[in-house]
Every structure is written in C-alpha cells, then in structure tokens.
Amino acid sequence: xxxxxxxxxxxxxNHLLEMCRLVVEMVRSAVTAFEKRDPRLxxxxxxxxxxxxALDLAIDRIxxxxxxxxxxxxxxxxxxxxxxxxxxxxxxxxxxxxxxxxRVPRLLALPHVFTCPVDLSEMAxxxxxxxxxxxxxxxxxxxxxxxxxxxxxxxxxxxxxxxxDRIVDCMEKKxxxxxVGVEYIIVAQNLExxxxxxxxxxxxxxxxxxxxxxxxxxxxxxxxxxxxxxxFGLLERHARLVIECTERLPLALEAYFQRDSGRxxxxxxxxxxxxxxxxxxxxNIRGHLPxxxxxxxxxxxxxxxxxxxxxxxxxxEDILKWxxxxxxxxxxxxxGEILGLLEENVKTAEYLVPLIEKSKSYIERGDDVxxxxxxxxxxxxxxxxxxxxxxxxxxxxxxxALDSDFLQVYFLLKLLDYIGEISGRTENAADLMRAxxxxx
Numbered sequence: 001x002x003x004x005x006x007x008x009x010x011x012x013x014n015h016l017l018e019m020c021r022l023v024v025e026m027v028r029s030a031v032t033a034f035e036k037r038d039p040r041l042x043x044x045x046x047x048x049x050x051x052x053x054a055l056d057l058a059i060d061r062i063x064x065x066x067x068x069x070x071x072x073x074x075x076x077x078x079x080x081x082x083x084x085x086x087x088x089x090x091x092x093x094x095x096x097x098x099x100x101x102x103r104v105p106r107l108l109a110l111p112h113v114f115t116c117p118v119d120l121s122e123m124a125x126x127x128x129x130x131x132x133x134x135x136x137x138x139x140x141x142x143x144x145x146x147x148x149x150x151x152x153x154x155x156x157x158x159x160x161x162x163x164x165d166r167i168v169d170c171m172e173k174k175x176x177x178x179x180v181g182v183e184y185i186i187v188a189q190n191l192e193x194x195x196x197x198x199x200x201x202x203x204x205x206x207x208x209x210x211x212x213x214x215x216x217x218x219x220x221x222x223x224x225x226x227x228x229x230x231x232f233g234l235l236e237r238h239a240r241l242v243i244e245c246t247e248r249l250p251l252a253l254e255a256y257f258q259r260d261s262g263r264x265x266x267x268x269x270x271x272x273x274x275x276x277x278x279x280x281x282x283x284n285i286r287g288h289l290p291x292x293x294x295x296x297x298x299x300x301x302x303x304x305x306x307x308x309x310x311x312x313x314x315x316x317e318d319i320l321k322w323x324x325x326x327x328x329x330x331x332x333x334x335x336g337e338i339l340g341l342l343e344e345n346v347k348t349a350e351y352l353v354p355l356i357e358k359s360k361s362y363i364e365r366g367d368d369v370x371x372x373x374x375x376x377x378x379x380x381x382x383x384x385x386x387x388x389x390x391x392x393x394x395x396x397x398x399x400x401a402l403d404s405d406f407l408q409v410y411f412l413l414k415l416l417d418y419i420g421e422i423s424g425r426t427e428n429a430a431d432l433m434r435a436x437x438x439x440x
Contacts, residue, residue, distance in 0.1 A: 008066040009076060012059060012083055019055040020135045022048060023090050026097035027131055027194060031124045033104050034187060042104035045097055052094035059087045064304075078211060081286065081303065082204040088314075089197045089204075093131065096190040096197070099325070103183045114180045116170035120187060123159035126152065127191045130198040138201065143209050146202040156195035163188045186324060203283075231302065232360035234285045235309070239352040241278035242309055245271050245316040246346045246422055253342055256323045257335045268320045275313045282310045301436050308429035312349050315421035322418055328408045337395050338416065341388065345422040348384040351377055352426060359433050374437055378430045385427040392416050 026045050033042040063080050066072060072080055107114075130152050137145040164185055171181040248271050255264040285306055330338070355377045361370035399412045 005066065005070045005072050005076060008062060008070060009072070009079065012062050012066070012080065015055055015059045015062070016083060016086065017139070019052065019059065019087065019090050020138065022052055022055070023093045023097070024132055024135055026052070026094055027100075028128055030097040030100040031128060031191075034100050035121060035124070037104060037108060039105050039108060042101035045101035049094050049098050052091055056087050056091045059083060067303075075208065075211070079208050082208050084307070086201055086204050089200045093194060093197050096193050099190045100187050103187055107180065107183055110180055110183075112176050112180055114177055114184060115174065116167060116177060116181065116184075118163055118166045118170065118184065120163060120184065120191065123156060123163060123188065123191050126156050126159065127194040127198070130156070130195050134198045134201045134205070138205050141205070141209050143206050146205040149202045150199050153195050153199045156192055160188050160192040189324065231285065232356060232364070234281065235302075235306065236353060236356045236360070238278055238281045238285065238306065239309060239356055241274055241281065242313040243346075243350055243352065244274045245278065245313045246349045248274075249316055249319060249346060250339060250343050252320060252323065253339055256327075257330060257339070259327065264323065268324075271316055271320060275317050278310065278313050282306055301432060305429055305432040305436070308425050308432060309352060311425040312352075312422055312429070315418060315425060318421070319415070319418045322411075322415055326407065326411050328411050330412065331402070334395065334398055334402075334412075337391075337398070338412070338419070341391050341395060341416070342419050342422075344384070344388050344391065345419055348381060348388065348423040349426045351381050351384075352429065355381070355430060355433055359437055362437060371437060375434060378434045381423075381427055381430040385423040388423045389420065392420050 026048050029041055030045045032038065033045060063084050066080055067077070130149055133145065134149050136142070137149065167181045167184055167188075171178045248267055252264055252267040252271065255261075255267060286303065355374055358370045358374035358377060361367045362374060396413060396416055399409055399416070402409060
C-alpha cells in the first residue's frame with residue numbers, strides 16, 4: 001500500500017510543481033505586459049489560464065482519490081490535504097495574473113496617458129519576489145524561509161495603501177485620468193492579493209513540514225492539548241461566519257447598481273475581513289481532523305463538507321472581486337431581478353446552520369426526530385437551489401435580449417453564475433451532510 005501511496009504523492013507533486021511554475025510565469029509575464037503595455041504578452045498570459053484550470057481539476061481529483069482509497073497518514077496526509085488548499089490559492093494567483101493582463105488592452109484603448117506620479121513597479125517586484133521565494137521554499141521544504149516570507153506581506157499592504165491614496169489624490173485633481181487611475185487601482189489590488197496568496201502558501205509549507213498550524217493560536221489559544229474540540233460546534237461557528245459574508249452581499253450589489261463606489265468598498269472590506277476569519281477557522285478545524293480524533297462520522301467526509309461550506313464564502317469574495325472589474329449600466333428592472341436572485345441564494349445558504357444543528361443532535365445523541373429534520377432541510381436546500389437556477393436562467397434570457405455591447409452582457413452573465421455558486425455550493429455541502437447522517 002505504501003508504494004501505491006508514494007506513486008500518488010509523486011504524481012501530485014509533479015502536477016503541483018508544474019502548476020507552481022506556470023503560475024509564477026503568468027504573474028511575472030502579466031507584470032511585464034502591464035509595465036511595457038505589451039498586448040501580445042498579455043494575451044499569452046490569458047491563454048495560459050485554461051492550463052491552470054486543467055491542472056487544478058487534475059490535482060483535486062488525484063488528492064481526493066488518494067485520501068478515499070489509499071488512506072495516507074501523518075505527513076503524507078498533511079501534504080495531500082494542504083495541496084487541496086494550495087491549488088485553490090494557485091488557481092486564484094492565475095486569476096490575478098489574468099486580471100492584470102486584461103488591463104493592458106483597456107489602457108491602450110483609453111485616450112489619456114497616466115500622468116500621476118505613481119509607480120507600481122516596486123510593489124510588483126515585492127509581490128513577485130514573495131511568490132517566487134515561496135515556491136522555492138515549497139520545493140526545499142524550508143519552513144524558515146516560509147516564516148520570513150509571511151513577514152513581507154505587511155510591506156506589500158503598505159505599498160498598496162500608499163499607491164491607492166496617491167492615485168485617488170491625483171484623480172481628484174485631474175479628472176481626465178480617472179479611468180486610467182481606476183485600472184491602476186485594480187492592478188494594485190491584484191498585486192496585494194498575490195502577496196496574500198503567497199502568504200497562504202507559506203503557511204501550508206509550515207503545516208506540511210512541521211504539522212503546525214501557524215494561525216491556530218490566533219483562533220483558539222486557550223484550547224488545552226488534551227481536550228478534544230467540538231467539531232460540529234466549530235462547523236456551526238464556521239457556517240455562521242460564511243452566512244455573515246453572504247448576508248452583506250445584497251448591500252454591496254445595491255451600492256454597485258447605485259454607483260456608490262465608496263459604500264461598495266466599505267462593505268467589501270467588511271465581507272473580506274469576515275471571509276478571512278472563516279478561512280482561519282477552517283484551518284483550525286482542518287488541523288484537528290488528521291490527529292486520530294474519534295468521531296461518529298468519517299473525517300474525510302467532514303473535511304469535504306467543510307471545503308464546500310467554505311466555498312460559499314469564496315463565492316461571496318468572487319462576486320465582490322467581479323464587481324470591481326467594470327461598472328456597467330443595468331436597466332432598473334433587471335437590476336432588481338438580479339438583486340432578488342442574490343437574496344434568494346443568500347436565504348439558501350442560511351439553511352446551513354440548522355442543518356448542522358440537527359445533524360449534530362442526531363449523530364451525537366441518536367435523536368431520530370433530528371435526523372428527519374436534517375433530511376428535510378437537505379430537501380429544502382435542493383428545492384431552493386433548483387428554483388434559483390430556473391430564476392437565473394430567466395434573467396439570463398433577458399440579459400441576452402438587451403441591446404448592449406458584448407462586454408456588458410458577458411459581465412452580467414458571469415455575475416449571475418457567481419451568484420448561483422452560493423446555492424450550488426450549499427447544496428453540495430448539504431448532500432455531504434446527508435451522506436454522513438446515513439452512515440452514522
């Protein structure tokens with residue numbers, strides 16, 4: 001069996017290193033394309049994104065099959081579980097590269113050059129160095145370097161704040177550079193996100209090599225080493241944070257439709273802060289799963305449930321990110337329908353808390369009434385997801401019928417897809433919980 005596990009682990013490593021190499025190349029090329037205004041290089045970056053997506057899917061499949069069929073333990077299990085998080089970060093790094101590359105043709109099409117005294121090159125070099133060094137640390141299993149890289153993130157954050165403040169000041173004085181300035185702000189935000197994701201990878205390296213969750217003490221410093229955590233209680237706490245993220249989304253979308261960029265930014269920062277807290281709690285929960293805790297359900301299924309539940313918060317972050325890319329005109333009736341669709345998706349996610357509560361009652365105490373209640377909640381989630389999907393399809397038909405340019409139509413269709421991810425991921429989590437109930 002160990003030989004079979006070793007083969008899978010080596011296959012995962014090979015794919016992961018290839019994904020790392022491509023992502024670094026994409027980010028480096030995107031920065032160069034932006035600095036040199038090179039549309040051909042920018043297009044090559046965008047074309048590479050499909051390869052990143054394919055590697056993401058391939059690695060995800062191998063990891064899940066390895067856990068389910070080969071049952072790796074100790075550091076091997078930590079490596080596989082951490083890889084599932086790393087590929088998400090790497091895929092998002094690819095997205096950041098694409099976002100930067102997409103600014104190039106937009107900047108070339110604008111009538112004004114950027115005359116503000118702002119230079120993104122130093123911030124770009126720092127973020128790119130973090131990414132390159134963290135990949136080297138991963139290859140070398142160098143936790144000392146990983147810890148050092150984590151400390152660099154604050155510097156990139158300071159760069160971003162300084163750069164954006166200067167751009168905003170300049171735009172207030174020179175209205176003709178506003179559109180160009182917005183593109184520069186988007187690039188600055190993407191560079192800061194590159195640094196954040198590099199930091200995430202640094203933390204995964206420490207976990208793989210040392211088995212230590214760097215953020216664990218921040219979440220639960222008072223937990224005695226011998227005390228077993230209430231996993232379902234932590235899952236419920238995580239669900240409440242996820243729901244907090246989604247419940248604020250309608251306010252953000254309203255601000256977008258009203259072109260209130262200040263309000264949108266304020267709400268977005270609030271949601272992102274909650275999403276990061278949820279992500280840290282997810283790391284805490286995940287850190288307890290491999291250590292031999294005896295639970296009435298399979299720990300692998302608990303991990304998958306947590307992964308899908310966390311993806312609901314990720315969907316919220318994706319929606320916010322998408323809203324920053326382009327301001328489009330939306331007819332009032334369609335804007336109202338999109339907002340209504342988002343609210344229905346949010347209501348679907350809210351079923352996660354009672355689902356966990358009822359499931360916990362049945363799994364821990366054998367309460368058969370709770371079991372039936374949990375199954376009914378799963379059915380309600382499935383029904384709502386189907387209704388939301390039908391509603392989204394109707395709105396898409398109206399969007400296609402708009403007498404609008406392609407970019408506006410594409411933007412709205414993609415926004416509808418991101419909104420649908422909220423109930424789609426909720427349904428996936430519900431199905432996993434139902435499977436756990438059936439086996440308990």
